[in-house]
Amino acid sequence: MFVIRRIRSAKFTAIPKLSRHIHSHSVLLKQSEHLNIDIKGHSLKFPFVWLRDNCQCEECFHKSAKSRILDWSNFDVNVQPIDVTREGNSIRVSWTDGHQSSYNIEWLKFRSFTPENQRKYSDTIYKPKKVTWHGKDFQKVFTKHDYNEILRSDEALYNWLHNFSVYGVALIQNAPHSETAVDQIVEKIGFTKRTHYGVKFVVQHVPNTSNVAYLSSNLQMHTDLPYYEYCPGTNLLHCLVQTASDGGENLLSDCHHVARYMKENCPEEYTLLTETEVEWSDVGVEHGNEFFKLYRSPVICLDSHGAIIRINFSIPQRGSHFPGPIEKVVPWYKAHSLFLNLNHQFSAKFKTQPGDILAFDNIRLLHGRNAYEDDTNNVRKIIGAYLDWDEIYSRLRCLKVKLRNEEGIC
Structure with a gap:
């Protein structure tokens, strides 16, 4: 798997472990606003703020209403991940605001920011x-x-x-x-x-x-x-x-x-x-x-x-x-x-x-x-x-x- 940890210099760096699905390109995450994820051979980027805003847990998202209930009066637009792990078909993220999120791989892929995927979504959904x-x-x-x-x-x-x-x-x-x-x-x-x-x-x-x-x-x-x-x-x-x-x-x-x-x-x-x-x-x-x-x-x-x-x-x-x-x-x-x-x-x-x-x-x-x-x-x-x-x-x-x-x- 791929883990992101805070180190003493207060910068974020990526420490590689055995994973084919999450990787970085040897950049300091403090200088980045995106999480890079390799999904089935596709290298996809997801902004930290978008990921945190779209947390699907019951504290942030109402399943039956299919609506975001995240309290935005306390939302930090500069939120950063401090730990990212792969668990089966999900990506688990621990955030600097103390929250933990889990994202289904296919759910993320469907919402990827590539121009090709966005065109497909616009024309089909x-x-x-x-x-x-x-x-x-x-x-x-x-x-x-x-x-x-x-x-x-x-x-x-x-x-x-x-x-x-x-x-x-x-x-x-x-x-x-x-x-x-x-x-x-x-x-x-x-x-x-x-x-x-x-x-x-x-x-x-x-x-x-x-x-x-x-x-x-x-x-x-x-x-x-x-x-x-x-x-x-x-x-x-x-x-x-x-x-x-x-x-x-x-x-x-x-x-x-x-x-x-x-x-x-x-x-x-x-x-x-x-x-x-x-x-x-x-x-x-x-x-x-x-x-x-x-x-x-x-x-x-x-x-x-x-x-x-x-x-x-x-x-x-x-x-x-x-x-x-x-x-x-x-x-x-x-x-x-x-x-x-x-x-x-x-x-x-x-x-x-x-x-x-x-x-x-x-x-x-x-x-x-x-x-x-x-x-x-x-x-x-x-x-x-x-x-x-x-x-x-x-x-x-x-x-x-x-x-x-x-x-x-x-």
């Missing part, structure tokens, strides 16, 4: 890596899943949610002719995102409506509810009745593909759409409830790494107040027009049939609908529900642990 698509490739990425299989099989549920999260769109087929059919799908995941349109909503032709989505005329490409700061992440549309007339097809476009194209080919317009705040609004009455919603955000929202986290786009719901400087108005409108034109150019067309539930990412895809005829003998009726990505990713992780568990995840 945190969120599946997205794959962008052009409309011409839509049928290659548009996976189809059976309603009853999803309800009775965790494997089928996982496959649907995984494909949905990767491509931003997926289809459920053979749903029953019931206005509550989509509820059973939602309940397999979590719960709906309620908005001022209710727990669910009905999309059909309604004269004198307060929402243009309820008309049978052409519905321009958009994201739903961009005026919500906590915008619904996904949209589930269950086709109960489809128009027999020409039209009524859904238009779908992957904005991540469009944004990447703009970043490479139209960088100035891309920058305008990522940096210029726009005011999104909705004013009206629904179910007797008055609302006046306002939210400001760019069309393309980026995280601190420059990755897209949200798309906002809706011509009807874009407010008339432009919060930016007047000099940006004309350039922004040109960039906005280019963005819409590219989405049309790269879009796919798909007409759902009764029993289909079309699921799509509401903060990634633009969606629209072609005009259709509506009369007493030819109607179209869709039942819609919103579901947040938080619930989907949570269910995916639970299913992954259950179906494809890797040692050390929990």
Whole structure:
């Protein structure tokens, strides 16, 4: 084994014994902030402060709540190990604060700080890596899943949610002719995102409506509810009745593909759409409830790494107040027009049939609908529900642990 001891000079040094799993590189540990561990041929480093903060003993971590209970009011960020030993499949550490910790080898390996491991964790546990698509490739990425299989099989549920999260769109087929059919799908995941349109909503032709989505005329490409700061992440549309007339097809476009194209080919317009705040609004009455919603955000929202986290786009719901400087108005409108034109150019067309539930990412895809005829003998009726990505990713992780568990995840 490998033992670390304090010596008279008040420095820490490593004294090697027989071990293939813990070693140092002849450095003074007082000058280091990491513990070097060799795990199955991989040399891994773990910061002392991280190790102490993540002690898994019952004094520091509540097992059933899976939560840290370490008292941080007395925590020493400069804590150092004074003794490290290997015991079977665990590493045992004695600390300068008098505490002792034990770490499972696989638990440590799963949380290693190597770039390769962190990428793997991000793409498999945190969120599946997205794959962008052009409309011409839509049928290659548009996976189809059976309603009853999803309800009775965790494997089928996982496959649907995984494909949905990767491509931003997926289809459920053979749903029953019931206005509550989509509820059973939602309940397999979590719960709906309620908005001022209710727990669910009905999309059909309604004269004198307060929402243009309820008309049978052409519905321009958009994201739903961009005026919500906590915008619904996904949209589930269950086709109960489809128009027999020409039209009524859904238009779908992957904005991540469009944004990447703009970043490479139209960088100035891309920058305008990522940096210029726009005011999104909705004013009206629904179910007797008055609302006046306002939210400001760019069309393309980026995280601190420059990755897209949200798309906002809706011509009807874009407010008339432009919060930016007047000099940006004309350039922004040109960039906005280019963005819409590219989405049309790269879009796919798909007409759902009764029993289909079309699921799509509401903060990634633009969606629209072609005009259709509506009369007493030819109607179209869709039942819609919103579901947040938080619930989907949570269910995916639970299913992954259950179906494809890797040692050390929990």
